[in-house]
Amino acid sequence: MLPRFVGRLGVADAVTIANAALGFVAVVVATIDIALAARIILLAAIADGLDGILARRYGGTDAGPYLDSLADVASFAVAPAVLTFVVVTGGLEIEFDAVTAELLLVTGICALFVAMAVTRLGMYTAYDISGSYTEGVQTTLAATVLGAAILAGETHPWLVLAVTGAFCYLMVSRIRYPDLLARDAAIMGVVHALAILVPDFAGRTFPYALLTLGLAYMTLSPWLYWGQTERSSEVDVHGNA
Template structure:
């Protein structure tokens, strides 16, 4: 059976896909905040499977499994969630924007798997980061979340995903620990202190904006490694 070939990193990758499906189910049920929290959970699982894959034995299908899970959690899930939120009022614009985002995300994943890597960084914005930008924006206070702001962010992220801008990979333990805290705070606040969710989501969104413009600012790679 194929299940016998799976390794620990693959199980975490399947957890990523599971969180993505839960995000879709939540959005479909009208629990949109929960949908974006599940996307954050999926992003944590995506980071964990990469961390484990560098330290534990891998299966032959691990790399392909990861891309399929990412397509669900960071491509389909945010696109579907946004359509469930805005499709009733702007069905055509939202459908076009969501599909365009999904297409660019899939193209980004396909390029990542097939193109020979010539730089140590990501080429183009990772689809995981794109989905987290959307999730953090939608979890902010309602007065800051506007339909055309969502469309503008989706178009920007779509362009950055298929661009050739270099985006640094997080390698250092300090950087990864900091990012883990940034992710855990909105998740924990959603569960324990919902009133603080917009605050932590806003902080996450602003930090992600710094990452989005890192190719322009030419932030040294050492910053992400330390």
């Protein structure tokens, strides 16, 4: 007897499910090789964008939006929170043989990141999925910024913790972020792929470039991107969340 999803799910859904699996792999790898874990999260972000392209090309399914948000919980909520936890506790040399104020602070912020990411994903699926913009920083963008920062060597523990804490608010803020035009998404996608494939090339050029593009979109696009008129060619480089 075939599983019940046979004939009900499409190729885009398969990529979405692979995205969730990559999130789990990133969590496992984080305690062994933090740079590799960051690359896996960035790969999951590419999968998150690819499933949207495939859904538009071959058609989506009724389960697609729900699968997308569930997968993003693994890849862009839990996995980046674990990355932050490992980087910060390692950088501060926090021991785990006793509960300390520093350990409680790091754990609390990472747990809040997961909670706010899940909240944002639920709000997106309910209210933003059909529009040309979304409210709050995308979970994929937050994970991308954290992953790119780690690959770029920007791993000062208090800085990483502060950025993670800031995302806890930004993901559920009312700031409107427009969908990217196709050409802009393509540029960012190329840089994204190069940051994964050759992160150490020319002094970590591509992770720094990806980090710069991500921060530029996050800080400037709500105010400077609305003049675009080519709405018909927009795609969301950060998938559905």
